[in-house]
Amino acid sequence: MLNVLDSQILGIFHGLRTPYLDHFFASVTWLGSLWLLVPLSALGILVVWRLGYAPVLSLHSTYLPAALLLASAAAFTLKAWFERPRPALFETLTAIPVDSAFPSAHSAQAAAFFVALWFLLPPALRVGGGIVFAGVVIAVMMSRLYLQVHWPSDVLVGALLRCLCSDITCGVFAKGLCMKNKFLGTGDAGYHPLRKFRTVLSGLSYAVKYDFSVTYKLVLSVIVLIVAFAFRGWVDFLMVLVATTLVLMAELFNSAIEALCDFVEERHNEKIKVIKDIAAAAVGVSILLWVIVIGMELWSMLTSSPP
Known part of the structure; x- marks a missing residue:
């Protein structure tokens, strides 16, 4: 049943193909690539330090790359474990990666990076920033389906890996940054x-x-x-x-x-x-x-x- 649903969703994305969307999703998918996110994470360390949020190379300043790398490591570990073949229902619009399909590392990395980045935003910017970052993550997830390099279940599980990685990295690297109390602003600082x-x-x-x-x-x-x-x-x-x-x-x-x-x-x-x-x-x-x-x-x- 899951394989049937995966195939039907990929068929829907195949039917949406246009030259404009081809270029758009081929570009957007890079927002989930380590080639882009690792340098941005390194830049994030400098920004956090320069803004005075934390000393350079402290736990707080390294929260962003830690969240990204943990999500990436979890995704590639699961890939090696499950060894799920890539979809071959339709023509792909990019080179097919050599690793297995499940889960989507791009989705996991994009979700981990932009959620961690959202935690680092000042409270006044979190609503607008959350909307923008959520849009970026959803666009990356859709790009993996549009390009026909992942099954929908790969993309969903990849994004859900962010939950586990965020819990671990937020508790270790960003105590006090993530949440004091969601609603009342009371209680013990930090998320454990x-x-x-x-x-x-x-x-x-x-x-x-x-x-x-x-x-x-x-x-x-x-x-x-x-x-x-x-x-x-x-x-x-x-x-x-x-x-x-x-x-x-x-x-x-x-x-x-x-x-x-x-x-x-x-x-x-x-x-x-x-x-x-x-x-x-x-x-x-x-x-x-x-x-x-x-x-x-x-x-x-x-x-x-x-x-």
Whole structure:
């Protein structure tokens, strides 16, 4: 199913080809290349130093190249692991890279660089800068599809690598720069991914211990994913993984909302009831999606012949 969707999206981009877009995307794609981003990162060290944000070669000043190089290293490590072939559905508009397709290093590098650059902007420029940088990253991602050198899933996972790399580099290199508190401006300065990871485990542990609906769905999800992975020759494991993750996320949100409502108002309250019902509806929608995906994959498995 994923391969079919990838192919359909590449077909759409192939149908958009014009001489103008050929030149545009062939140029834009360089904004995700290390040949351009590494010199810009080195320039960023000097700019941060000259503006007085941090001493030269300090942790703060090297945050930008660190984010870029970590994303690049992660992308090329995954490339060597998965060895996914490049798409060959349509004529490419550039030389096909010799490395494997999954994930897109250009997407990972562009996302890591421009998100890190956004963190370094003064607060007054972050809204406008965020819009511009988001546009640049999306343009780079689209260029890899337009040029027919990556599958859409390569590009998506490449951009998502930015999340992991940003967490690590922001916590190590840019404490106090990234976030103090997102909304109130209070709390401890800095963003600490290890502390946030402990918080995630604490919340998950509490939900499993005290909410049976989360517990049984988690156990059921693990069983379903093990079976899906074992039969991945017939079942689209990624589709099952995404649908299962959405169910667990919705259930955790629902548990958190119910706990908050009970804390605010212990007695029966019609407005609180409406809030809980809406949260429960979100769980119901995610379960419906999960059942549809599981049903379709089971039907596909039962009606297909062994490879």
